[in-house]
Amino acid sequence: MVTLLDAGEYISALPKKEHQAPEWQAAIEALILVAQSGGPTMFSRIGVMRALNRHHVEFNPKGKEPHWCRRKLKRDE
Template sequence: MTKGWRRPFDDPIELGGLRLVTLLDAGEYISGLPKKEHAASAWQAAMEALMLVAEDGGPTMFARIGVMRALNRHYVPELNRKGKEPHWGRSKLKSDQ
């Protein structure tokens, strides 16, 4: 397995008009963030994952997951109230009928 910062992601990360294709692209993107943003634990974990994959090998998917988690750390999924309502009553067993 090849090592190094020039390894491409299996699936590039799209950020509006920016495209992160390699581990190096992602590392430079993180390094270019404002200091306060860069210091966030999610970005530090993403950078650590990038370094581990670039220097020790391993699947680039690990680094991609780290970057995606950092990018989406403020996302809160909307609660779907129209979904199936839970049934809070006691389960009916065949022997209870």
């Protein structure tokens, strides 16, 4: 998808069940707002990317803990 028209055609070609998902509805609204009022195209890009990646969850509970407030002092080594 390069243009707003490409994004609109892609969304309209989706199956009805997927088309009704809240993420796609938000992407459609953002696309319409950008097309009608000439707003920043980043809004529509963010909406489409969030809808495309809605099932991808990047969460690792066993990952590294945040480093803030855990700094070791020289006296604690």
